[in-house]
Amino acid sequence: MNTVSDSPDYTVLARKSALSQPIYEPGKPIEDVARELGLDPATIIKLASNENAFGASPAAIKAGKRALEQCELYPDGSCYRLKQLLAEMRGVSADQLIIGNGSNEIIELLGHAFLESGDEVVMGTPAFIVYKLVTLLFGGTPLEIPLVDYRHDLDSLAAAVTERTKLIFLPSPNNPTGTANSQEEIFSFVRSLPESVIFVFDEAYAEYLESPPDLRPLIEEGKKVICLRTFSKIYGLAGLRVGYGYAAPSMAQLLNQVRQPFNINSVAQAAAMAALEDNVFIEKCRKSNQEGLIQLEKGFSKIGLEFIPSVANFITVNVTDGNAVCQSLQKKGVIVRSMASYGMEEWVRVTVGSSDQNERLLTEFNKIVRNRGT
Ligand SMILES: Cc1ncc(COP(=O)(O)O)c(C=O)c1O
Incomplete structure (x- = not known):
């Protein structure tokens, strides 16, 4: 050779x-x-x-295998059925959803849609490193605010916001500290933000909580909020790469505009649907x-x-x-x-x-x- x-x-x-x-x-x-x-x-x-040590949902594996039989066809680029099911289960409408190749892809789509050179992005540190990587990739400036007692201090995050701030990331529970913020503190924080800022709530580990915060009322009252979830953790599908976000329809539409046409493969779509229902x-x-x-x-x-x-x-x-x-x-x-x-x-x-x-x-x-x- x-x-x-x-x-x-x-x-x-x-x-x-x-x-x-x-x-x-x-x-x-x-x-x-x-x-x-x-x-x-x-x-x-x-x-x-932080994968699922207990494997993947058996129903998801079965559904994925079945979908593999038809892998000569392109997947449904709109993820129609997965969105219908998610909408029903999450109490949102299908046009509020964006499906990503892992929630990582949605973080990148936020960069594609919103970040320009010189924009500031507020995030805690230590927190999930991809927020910083995506910010840098799009020429933005990460403002890393130290956690207090290993927990995001929302007052310090709010104090870091300037007129150049475009996005704020809050993972709860946070990776790598495993600490969470309460619904009450998140609501008052988001309501204090200027209209020019988009709040990204990363709920990758939400399913491990008994009752995770529910930010849908903030979206309904017109706050600029997007929530991100993933199939990589409790659903055990990290290898298939599926995540989703829910936000106002105008946000979901923008993110759908900047994604690749077939970003979620057909095996992943089938497995994700089965996993969602495998209570x-x-x-x-x-x-x-x-x-x-x-x-x-x-x-x-x-x-x-x-x-x-x-x-x-x-x-x-x-x-x-x-x-x-x-x-x-x-x-x-x-x-x-x-x-x-x-x-x-x-x-x-x-x-x-x-x-x-x-x-x-x-x-x-x-x-x-x-x-x-x-
Ligand atoms: C806080 C957080 N957000 C997002 C992700 C990415 O998940 P996905 O596999 O859906 O890209 C992870 C993965 O570890 C994470 O810890």
């Missing part, structure tokens, strides 16, 4: 923002760790990316997650590790040196995520696993802490 010996210099042609764009660091895939460390993939557990699976996951959080919190306390109490499907724990602990755990076949890229060098984030997975993780943590003591 020919090799490309003299790769041309494309940087002279590239957009400035592309050249300086930071690269997203995902949790390591099981196959990579197995290859690098010579481990059997079947023995490795991945608790690094038994969702309930089971919610309950197992709650049990898992308790198991991990008790375990961390026993070992003497500080953690941030979480209401999501992950928990962030202080291990003194996040990178080093991640490396040692990987050698034992346990993949977790260092929080160094979030500026939390001492911490790792751990996805809630099955009871056995959590036990294995705690055992490894315990060994690490005991070895340190000697």
